[in-house]
Amino acid sequence: MGQVKPAEAFREAALAALIALLLAIPLVGFRLVDGLRGLSIETRFDWVAWGVSAVFFGRLAIALSGTRRRLLPDLKSVGAALSNLPGGLSRFAGGAMLVGALLLPLVPFADRYVVEIAITVLIYVMLGWGLNIVVGLAGLLDLGYVAFYAVGAYSYALLSINFGWSFWLCLPVAGLLAAAFGVMLGFPVLRLRGDYLAIVTLGFGEMIRIILLNWKDFSGGPNGISSIPRPDFFGFPFARTAEDGQTTFHQLFGLEFSPMHRIVFLYYLILILAMLTNLFTLRMRRLPLGRAWEALREDEIACRALGINPTMIKLSAFALGAMFGGFAGAFFATRQGFISPESFSFIESAVILAIVVLGGMGSQIGVVIAAAFLILVPEFLRDFSQYRMVLFGMAMVLIMLWRPQGLVAHRSPSARLGGRA
């Protein structure tokens, strides 16, 4: 890259400063102050001036030093090396992660906080894997995935409270109900693709939330549902003292009672559920149906020419993706003990979709890395309080600049000659 002319660098910097100015005036320049005489607006143009001049001189320095274009490719080659891991090595990475996950509750620093965060990460890993079937494999852009999560959560909550069904009975029912909703969403959107599909699925997600919010007799409305039964260990509750006729978990194993037991149990439960989702997807990719999902993502017309009926393929992707969302929802309900429509807002769908896109559409291990990133980074940034989301947003922008195709863009073929599994 040749020498940059100062005039050109100056123009670039001025342009960047102008954009910063336009953004900063409404975002930083005005502030609502809750004073004695009600709300008033205060201006902070000095902040704007500082910010804009920082952008101007920063941009000027980058343009003049000419490092702008060299910086990104360097990072890119690191990413390329990451994504071109041979199949064996990426399988090794997956295995190492699984072993790490299995051992996590046993390591000394794994206190209650660590395990709780790990459970949250695993919920999102599972949701990411579920949505990966719809978005990553079948290529159907779904912005309302949280609806199925909500269906699963409310299924468990309502069935266990009203009918006393156990978690293990409710789990498949929640999955089936979510799958049924998946088909319900799938039918009207069969002909839609891309942006149009995204809009309809977005609407669907909001509809489910608003129904839950307003149908008070059924769902408790905005108050949600509380005191949802917590999970027990196959009939043995995690309690300090047993109700008459019952044996508690700690009595069963002759342990000292500890509230950690339930948390560790929940951790392994979601780990198993998430791994089931993963194994299911890996298996599906080798079967004709899973292969047809991927083919549909690539080229719908070619699919039809090969005798693949897109209707069945799309509906099955919606149904199966939704089913795992439903499982995760049931788990969420039993973990929290309380659910309300607030937990199922659009931002949840956006986060799950971001996990899939950031991970590299269709990549299973990418979902794990992205979920860990998206859940853990805001956690670590808690110390920065109100700047947390700004830093988080900046990190996302940088990653997408660095690797627009996602963290793990490598796709390993589902079959090899001779050794087909």
Added chain:
Amino acid sequence: MSKAPLLSVKNVKTHYGPVEALRGVSLDVHEGEIVALIGANGAGKSTLLMTICGDPRASEGQIVYDGNDITRTPLHRMVRLGIAQSPEGRRIFPRMSVLENLQLGAYAGDAANFEADLARVFRLFPRLAERSGQRAGTMSGGEQQMLAIGRALMSRPRLLLLDEPSLGLAPLLVAQIFATIREINRSEAVTVLLVEQNAYHALRLAHRGYVLVNGTIRLSGTGAELLANPDIQQAYLAGGKG
């Protein structure tokens, strides 16, 4: 011909909105034949092939395959009837491997035949066996064309529809692809309907040919007759024998 044709297109008209792309086309393809359909850009060649497959649907006329009216049969049912196609622009699955593409070609077929069909395609196109693990989109144009034909063959078709197999290929490769099409027709007993702009190669290969002009059949005859026809020579072969 005493036997009824395998495929019979009877006075078919196709519209794109108000535009009439086919203005009443009739042609027959008999079992065991290679039939070439030639014509200039925009004459309606690809439209005819797509109309036979049911997308777009013919607005008038009838398409009969093996004694059954298939005018209203949807595209995805065609493979089960024994009609396979290599569509315009090849339309292979670029991010998937060669082997996966071939597996998808066998989607509608009987899984028990898979190994035998795969061996057959690899015999016809040894190149595909060498590249079986490669991403299809990273192969050369000629290899992608082989894959498109091979993928269509995986469903064990009786009738193979090929849309411009020579498009964008080097002359040597064109000759190779056409030799393979002849081989598929002879030793595999697959009937072929071929759409081509490369009139010279197509007519030399085909038993019979049709010339499509502005949505109607202008001429028909055996491949040799059409090649010898001065009008054809002037209109379609003037640019040399490429």
